[in-house]
Amino acid sequence: MALDQTTLLILSGLVIILCGVSFIVNTAMRRNDASGRLWSISFIAGMLTALSFLVWSVSPLLWWVLAIGNTAYVISIGAIWSGARVFNGRKSFIGLALAGGGVVALLTALEGPNGGIWTGSTGLFIGIAVFAGLGGAETIRSRMRRNLNARILSFCLWFVFGFYVLRSSIFVTLGPESAIFATYFGSEITTVITIVLVLLGAISMSILQAERSGARALGDVTVGVHSVVGVLSATSFMQQWADWVERASFNGDRLAMIAMDVDNLPQMNTAFGRTFGDAAIRSVAQIVRHYAPTTSLLGHTGAGRFVIVVVTSNANEAERLAIRLQTALVDEPIDPQQSLRATASFGVVDTDGFGYSLPALRRALDDATLAARDEGGNRIVVGRALPAS
Numbered sequence: 469m470a471l472d473q474t475t476l477l478i479l480s481g482l483v484i485i486l487c488g489v490s491f492i493v494n495t496a497m498r499r500n501d502a503s504g505r506l507w508s509i510s511f512i513a514g515m516l517t518a519l520s521f522l523v524w525s526v527s528p529l530l531w532w533v534l535a536i537g538n539t540a541y542v543i544s545i546g547a548i549w550s551g552a553r554v555f556n557g558r559k560s561f562i563g564l565a566l567a568g569g570g571v572v573a574l575l576t577a578l579e580g581p582n583g584g585i586w587t588g589s590t591g592l593f594i595g596i597a598v599f600a601g602l603g604g605a606e607t608i609r610s611r612m613r614r615n616l617n618a619r620i621l622s623f624c625l626w627f628v629f630g631f632y633v634l635r636s637s638i639f640v641t642l643g644p645e646s647a648i649f650a651t652y653f654g655s656e657i658t659t660v661i662t663i664v665l666v667l668l669g670a671i672s673m674s675i676l677q678a679e680r681s682g683a684r685a686l687g688d689v690t691v692g693v694h695s696v697v698g699v700l701s702a703t704s705f706m707q708q709w710a711d712w713v714e715r716a717s718f719n720g721d722r723l724a725m726i727a728m729d730v731d732n733l734p735q736m737n738t739a740f741g742r743t744f745g746d747a748a749i750r751s752v753a754q755i756v757r758h759y760a761p762t763t764s765l766l767g768h769t770g771a772g773r774f775v776i777v778v779v780t781s782n783a784n785e786a787e788r789l790a791i792r793l794q795t796a797l798v799d800e801p802i803d804p805q806q807s808l809r810a811t812a813s814f815g816v817v818d819t820d821g822f823g824y825s826l827p828a829l830r831r832a833l834d835d836a837t838l839a840a841r842d843e844g845g846n847r848i849v850v851g852r853a854l855p856a857s
Contacts, residue, residue: 474525476659481518483663487670488515494674504677506551506560513544514666524585531581538576538588542595543569548625548669549603552618555676556610557830568595585655586644593636600628610834611770612676614841616734621672624665631661698766699753705767705775710826712765712777717824721779724786724818725829727837728756728793730772731811731845744803751802752810759796760789775833783820790814790848813840817851 488511495504520537524530546565554560572595576588583589604625612618635653642649700708716723730752736745749772756774760766765777780786794814802810815836822832836851843849 473655473659474522476656477518477522477525480659480663480666481515481522484511484514484518484666487666488512491670491674491677495677501677502560503551503555506547506554506562507673507677509562510544510547510551511670513540513547516540517544528584529581531587532577534587535573535576538592539569539573541592542572542599545596545599545603545625545628548621548673549599549606551673552603552606552612552621556606556612557827557834558610559827565599568599571595586639589639589644590636593632593639597629597632597636600625600632604629610838613838614734615676617672617675621669621676624669624672627661628665631658698757699774700765700767702767702769705765705769708765709767709775709777713819713824713826713829716779716819722781722783722819723824724778724780724789724816725833726776726778726786726790726793727815727833728752728774728776728790729813729815729837729841731813731841733772748802748810751800752797752812755796755800756793759793780818783818786816786818787848787850790816794846794848811846813837813845814848815840815851816848821852 488508491504491511492508495501495508517537517540520533520540524533524537527533543565546568547562550560550562550565572588572591575591579587581587604622606612607618607622607625612622631653635649635658638646638649638653644650644654712723715721730749733745733748736748749768752772753768753774756766756776760776761778763779767775767777769775776789778786778789794812797810797812800809801807815833815838817829817832817836819829822828832851836849840847840849
């Protein structure tokens with residue numbers, strides 16, 4: 469039995485509202501979660517979209533409701549991309565998502581009521597495809613690259629991108645009355661696809677948010693009831709890191725940063741259990757404490773990721789410290805009973821190469837660490853600033 473469009477819109481709206489309310493409430497209970505707030509904007513815009521389309525299905529004369537729905541739809545996808553950028557430690561560029569929504573609103577208003585159900589659809593389809601493609605690309609880079617839930621979110625966004633590229637192409641060339649469009653890209657099948665993707669995306673973003681908050685809540689590398697004193701949580705470390713960079717800039721000191729990303733942590737958790745993985749992180753944290761300079765700043769910024777900030781006298785000192793830590797991991801087992809040892813991918817940057825901008829330093833450090841991981845892990849990559857053109 470086929471469901472009519474109004475029933476499908478009601479079901480879609482209920483799914484979006486339930487997922488959105490759950491996500492927003494969880495976000496509201498967590499502090500300092502910028503990516504979660506942007507993803508909450510996405511759900512709010514999604515709820516407004518569902519409500520607008522439902523109102524129009526009941527009262528087709530209210531064509532301007534479609535302008536609201538179209539605008540909110542584009543902003544919803546754009547906010548997912550924006551939140552992913554913040555998750556990766558980059559600027560949100562939420563203004564671009566809002567601007568995209570504004571353009572779609574203008575195009576819908578210019579078309580007016582003459583387009584019927586498809587009023588403003590050309591701009592809507594293109595806007596969705598653009599921001600879904602940007603979101604898909606963002607969720608497979610930097611910090612999100614190695615996360616399984618980020619890959620699920622990426623799959624959803626790439627699917628939306630491909631679907632709407634095809635949908636907009638056929639809409640423009642063959643028209644909405646064509647058999648191909650009606651069969652494969654009509655409102656009914658699109659609504660069903662939307663329900664499935666909203667469920668997958670909501671679950672993925674919720675877990676990503678929980679993992680991010682969990683990393684912050686772990687505090688001083690707290691695993692279970694244990695902690696490693698001297699290794700700061702992500703939130704505390706970022707505050708201290710910003711302070712160090714600001715003071716180093718004022719005094720003209722050279723700062724170096726070493727990121728240490730434990731290799732194969734998901735595989736450890738799968739093979740030996742989460743308890744073993746937590747114990748491994750504690751062991752690595754102790755190695756970092758013992759072999760890093762006494763005056764350095766130590767932080768646990770995520771699952772298996774440590775960052776060390778130190779004042780250096782020359783450009784090679786940080787690389788030597790990374791080599792020292794790499795050697796210590798080989799020498800000291802993380803599990804004495806089984807003589808298992810961890811390896812890590814190291815990224816090294818300094819203020820001589822990238823200046824005193826904390827976002828630029830973070831991006832360079834992430835890029836260097838990812839390059840070390842891409843080379844197979846257990847590597848040290850020193851970030852090099854591009855020469856000024």
